[in-house]
Amino acid sequence: MRGTAVRKGLLATVLAAGVCAAWAGPSEAQWPGPRGEPTEAELGEARELYRQGTEAVESHRPSEALAAFERSYALSGASVALYSLAYTLQVVGRYREARDTFDQLLREHRDLEPSIASEARRLRAEVAGRVARLSLAGLPEEGEPTVLLDGERVPDPGERPLSVESDPGLRVLRVDASGFEPFTWRGELAAGDRLTLDVIMNPLGGSITDSALFWLAIGAAVLTTGVITGVILYDNAQLAPRSAHHITL
Amino acid sequence: MKHSCAPLLLLAAVGCADNAILEMELVLPEASGDVRYAYVQTRSGEVDFEDAWSGSGEVDGLELGQDVIVSIEADDSEEIGEPLAIKLRYCTTERCTAPADEPAQEVRVAIERAFYRGAFTRIRLADLPPVTACAETCEVQRRDIERCAVRGCRAGDTTRYCDSEDRHFCEQ
Numbered sequence: 001m002r003g004t005a006v007r008k009g010l011l012a013t014v015l016a017a018g019v020c021a022a023w024a025g026p027s028e029a030q031w032p033g034p035r036g037e038p039t040e041a042e043l044g045e046a047r048e049l050y051r052q053g054t055e056a057v058e059s060h061r062p063s064e065a066l067a068a069f070e071r072s073y074a075l076s077g078a079s080v081a082l083y084s085l086a087y088t089l090q091v092v093g094r095y096r097e098a099r100d101t102f103d104q105l106l107r108e109h110r111d112l113e114p115s116i117a118s119e120a121r122r123l124r125a126e127v128a129g130r131v132a133r134l135s136l137a138g139l140p141e142e143g144e145p146t147v148l149l150d151g152e153r154v155p156d157p158g159e160r161p162l163s164v165e166s167d168p169g170l171r172v173l174r175v176d177a178s179g180f181e182p183f184t185w186r187g188e189l190a191a192g193d194r195l196t197l198d199v200i201m202n203p204l205g206g207s208i209t210d211s212a213l214f215w216l217a218i219g220a221a222v223l224t225t226g227v228i229t230g231v232i233l234y235d236n237a238q239l240a241p242r243s244a245h246h247i248t249l
Numbered sequence: 250m251k252h253s254c255a256p257l258l259l260l261a262a263v264g265c266a267d268n269a270i271l272e273m274e275l276v277l278p279e280a281s282g283d284v285r286y287a288y289v290q291t292r293s294g295e296v297d298f299e300d301a302w303s304g305s306g307e308v309d310g311l312e313l314g315q316d317v318i319v320s321i322e323a324d325d326s327e328e329i330g331e332p333l334a335i336k337l338r339y340c341t342t343e344r345c346t347a348p349a350d351e352p353a354q355e356v357r358v359a360i361e362r363a364f365y366r367g368a369f370t371r372i373r374l375a376d377l378p379p380v381t382a383c384a385e386t387c388e389v390q391r392r393d394i395e396r397c398a399v400r401g402c403r404a405g406d407t408t409r410y411c412d413s414e415d416r417h418f419c420e421q
Binding site for chain 2: 134191192198239242246247248249
């Protein structure tokens with residue numbers, strides 16, 4: 001694992017000193033730390049959990065690792081546990097959470113060793129670039145629209161178009177608004193994708209074809225594709241592969 | 250609307266070819282240890298990923314750590330319109346023939362529909378997992394790609410490649 005040498009160095013420091021690098025008290029942080037100074041027993045349990053988490057990562061059991069690192073951090077507030085939590089989130093593709101966890105690490109543990117802070121900033125930038133973003137255009141002004149991504153409600157601070165972050169993968173987005181039929185979109189988002197989604201919602205009991213805007217959009221699409229089609233129509237050859245790697249079924 | 254090869258204004262950018270090509274872009278992870286290659290196999294129709302695929306529909310020797318495009322061609326009318334299954338394995342050899350490559354870390358991709366006669370379509374797999382060491386059991390991940398997420402027959406980029414009646418642009 002990249003950064004393993006860095007993490008082991010941190011772990012050794014924590015284990016040898018027997019104290020936390022810094023403990024994080026209750027805050028709006030994504031991952032809560034201890035409420036007060038950890039006891040020796042809590043530190044001991046935190047070290048054991050950290051060891052279990054590391055073992056789980058090396059055995060390809062990331063879910064167990066995440067639980068162990070989270071619990072270790074909650075007991076000790078040790079930056080190494082939070083760093084490992086962020087790193088493991090990144091490995092399993094939970095890029096938004098990984099980015100936010102790196103942010104918490106850099107914000108709440110300002111006494112990180114420079115090399116570790118530098119690595120954390122680098123990884124943070126890397127995972128931030130992998131977060132996909134949907135820009136929802138055309139949300140209705142009336143009907144108090146609510147947006148769900150994979151069943152979870154998306155916060156709407158009122159900006160338009162509304163920006164929705166997502167980890168890569170197949171995603172389902174649904175928009176509900178009073179007086180309108182629901183709008184649903186399903187698509188595969190790649191890492192770092194930036195897509196604009198035109199939310200077209202039919203009024204209940206009406207039809208989108210009643211809208212003049214619909215016919216204007218169709219007209220524009222016909223004009224565009226007609227031009228493209230005119231070029232391709234006169235190419236009567238079979239399609240030829242355009243890359244050096246070719247498979248014929 | 251059915252397409253025609255006559256010089257008339259049509260509503261879709263399809264030509265007069267009988268075959269179809271899916272251009273699959275792979276953002277391959279970095280090599281790790283002895284694992285240096287991605288071995289790609291494809292099959293059309295309803296297939297069992299658990300079976301050992303052999304025969305045609307393969308390309309080997311894709312070096313890890315690069316972006317690569319693989320052109321997958323369907324020239325049989327039965328294959329066009331069928332689902333497409335893709336196996337990608339990370340191996341120490343170009344065709345996963347070494348003992349160390351059994352088992353191998355694997356990504357399985359199931360595409361609801363990849364081909365439309367006379368059209369180029371495209372998908373991009375940019376979130377492939379990194380290479381991780383494995384011994385007796387190796388990670389197997391699956392990706393499912395629905396037909397409206399397969400790019401094609403529309404200039405530029407759009408969020409979805411089906412119209413409001415859920416027909417793919419390449420079917421118009």
